[in-house]
Amino acid sequence: MTLTPQWLDELRSRITLSTLIGRHVKVQRAGREYKACCPFHNEKTPSFTINDEKGFYHCFGCGAHGDAIRFMTDHQGLGFMDAVKELASEAGMAVPAPDPRAAQAAVARASLHDVCQAAQDWFAAQLGSALGEQARAYLKARGLTAETIQRFGIGFAPDSRTGIKSALGSINEDLLIEAGLLIKVDDKPSYDRFRGRIMIPIRDPRGRVIAFGGRILGQGEPKYLNSPDTPLFDKGRTLYNLHLAAPASRQSGRVVVVEGYMDVIALAQAGFGECVAPLGTALTEHQIERLWKMVDRPLLCFDGDGAGQKAAMRAASRALPLLRPGLSLGFVSLPAGQDPDDLVRASGPGAFTACIDRATGLLDHLWTHELNAAPLTSPEARAGLKARLNAHADTIADGDIKALYRREIGQRFSDMFFGARQPQTPGAAFRPGAKGQKGWQRRDEPVPPSEELREFSRQPMSDLILRGVLHGVLHRPALLMRHSEALSEFVGLAEGWADLLDAMLDASHAHSIQPDDAAETLDTARLMTILQDKGMADTIDRLKSGGRPPFSFCTAVQAEKDEAREIRIAGDFAEAIEVMTTRPRLVAALSEVTRRFEADLAENDSGDGLFLEQQQLRARKQQFDQRLIELTERSA
Template identity: 65%
Template sequence: MSLSPQFLDELRARTLLSALIGRTTKLQRAGREWKTCCPFHNEKTPSFTVNDDKGFYHCFGCSAHGDAIRWLTEQRGLPFMDAVKELAAAAGMDLPALDPRSAERGEWASGLFDVMAAAQTWFAEQLNGIAGSEARAYLNKRGIDAGAIEAFGLGFAPDSRGKLKAALTRFGDSLLIEAGLLISVDEKEPYDRFRGRLMIPIRDPRGRVIAFGGRILGAGEPKYLNSPDTPLFDKGRTLYNLDRSAGPARKAGRLIVVEGYTDAIALAGAGIEEAVAPLGTALTEAQLERLWRLVDVPLLCFDGDSAGQKAAMRAALRALPMLAPGKSLGFVLMPPGKDPDDLVRSGGRGAIEALLDAARPLVDHLWQCEHDAAPLRTPEAKAGLRRRLDDHVATIGDPEVRRHYARAIRERFDETFFARTERAPFRKGAVFKP
């Protein structure tokens, strides 16, 4: 049986490597990693490390290196498929049906990873060259320093239809087109997709470049341009910066969802590294599932404009059917017209931390958004509010969570519209005031 790279990546992502190795080997925490004496050779000083964020182990003594699958095949001697089956069973994953073409696709995907890595290196070189002066000035204006540029792998695509193509000609046009780096229209010569843009690499959970986001520097539309979906990249299942934020999120016990790349980069610059961003789309079910694997209550910190608040409400409604005991969302209320990047630059980390600490629970956000959606001066308008809220609650899949939401909505509605008002006691001769 041949397995697709996507299936194996998902299997690795669902396996906590330290827990797997810890079944047979005693590990000790060492910062963000785990450490122990190497099980593959005799040593007295620990040189074997396990990194859950990156999903691999490594020995600095004998150079043993691998992931969860490699651990089972090397340390326990299991055949490859037996190792995969054991990990899949523990992760609750079904093995895909037999597909003889998967091996061929796997080799093709490996070539695509090489293409994307080479493209990222070339874009970074352009940013540091003469052509990248405008992009460097833009980054400096946004407060993104050299450390952040290197950490996030930022680059620059010159305003040319063929420079990237020429630089990566060794890969061939077909692979560059498949990777989303070239555009091919009818029988015309393929040309560079990204031109005159700041380039932001998008990585998978293992830190491999799978796509790019390009931000226009001058006039032009669209402001942001993402890679198209490719064999490596599915926009609806990918979260920007997940590879760098997973470890800090587990450590901090929180995960922040912002709207854009620069928001995530700005928060990291302020010392808040546990931030991810969807890629120009509303949060999808697959992205919500990824968030909940890391923390129970991700915090949505969308822009304070109308579009940002609408996106937050769409995310709330999409999450309702997926809610489970302990699993929910929090909503951070940004000042009108501001985004996290603006707030960090004007008020520093303290300004954003204050808002994060005051995050609104999903049930509160649902109530407030619907309550403020329209005037409630008539009985019909109030009845309409109640109908909308009840319809939302009805979409919650978990019966226990749905029951608690129904009660919370009922109590708030009654307190708001049917609360008893205290009347002054009757006094003989008093003038009636309606």
């Protein structure tokens, strides 16, 4: 099939873009164009424009841009040819015919779609019949509503070897076999593949039924049975619920991968429509690439048991060679012994949201997995940990990402096993993690922290550092602009200061997008005016009434700047942000390993490996506490 540029231009010219997009969002005329709230990201003020004359759309908020075909592929999740065919049908145009063999294959696929839809209709009817009573009871016990059952097309296959074979007897038996609905062995009569099972249709990105998954009622193996690969269905290239999750992910900004159909369905019922699942196999490279077309950081949420963790590690291993700048994976941990379905039924949607908010990165997941893989009670075992982690990094194809992974692994390894070592030479002191220092640093006259500094160190660490950062930004707004990305990620953890930090970031963003000839200098006075106009005066007073934290960057800018001093202050500010964002993760990890250690002692009266891990995390946390004290000791 050859689609010439001329043919594609004719197709675009016959489509009214504002009408096409208007089926999904409300559009309003604005002069010769149309405007709307962007269908690709959440916004309250329209920044999305549509130009019918030129045949393109553009969002000034998220940068989405394209024509009618691009809208169908990006917003509707269709493949290029599927998008072209749908638009051509609407425009009354005939898609150029393929060669005879391709045409024959297309006819066969169309026939299989009809077969699968007929099977779906029959399975749904059986669920509502007398034969489906036990299946309905099972679904009710799982907490599924009638609306959810209908939305996902759930049905039932009676326990009969010839149920669907007889029901669809008017359809050629070879087609039923090719669709995976019947099994044929040698010269023996064919029989139904799915018997005595809850039936869940698997759909393509356009929502067409292409296969089925069956969950057995009662005892038996396998518990879940999928259709075999067919001309319509390739389980390694298909994600369950993609047709519904793709639009939902554009609203939520995320996509969550869970293990099975029932997890997807239960989470959708609980309000998480952006969930998908692989189909009985580990997440494949193609599926990972498909997820990256939806979001830059898909979240993997597999069960906390051994099988789930192995599946998560297989996905991590497959993703590493594919990593590109800006693309990665996140990992969601669930309470021990619970899957997503269990969690939302027992604790509600908020519990699952909390787990998502605590998602860790790919490197963090690798580190934790390898740390728990074997006891680290000898130098050889510790060297093995580093070797395993570096082996993971070496599979990364992108040179920059590989180098950064190896550097981070080396730094973490050094911090864990060498950072807390005490000096063995008189007059020398080790300052773990001090900016610009490696290993040993001689300090001829170590000075203990003052009582005032000790008092500050006894305050909640995150609040102390965050108040210092906010003070620093008020005095040096340029630092806010330089570190806006890291600070944006911390807004959700800023508790009582979240509104102030958010307002500061808004001011920085508004300043950065102004034309150079219209921009005012964002100095302290200008920032204070903006914040007061936003109603932040009381919050600023509360910040100041708490005292000025003893950090170098909390001091006002001098009339005559000392360049070396300002460089040092900027370095201290960057280090404070690093401590602020890293230390909470250490605290959470220490809390979790302590919980596991206590549980292990209660059950097995052992836990040597967990005890060592606990002590290592505690040592690393103490290093960060020491870094805070060092920051407060540095004179302005």
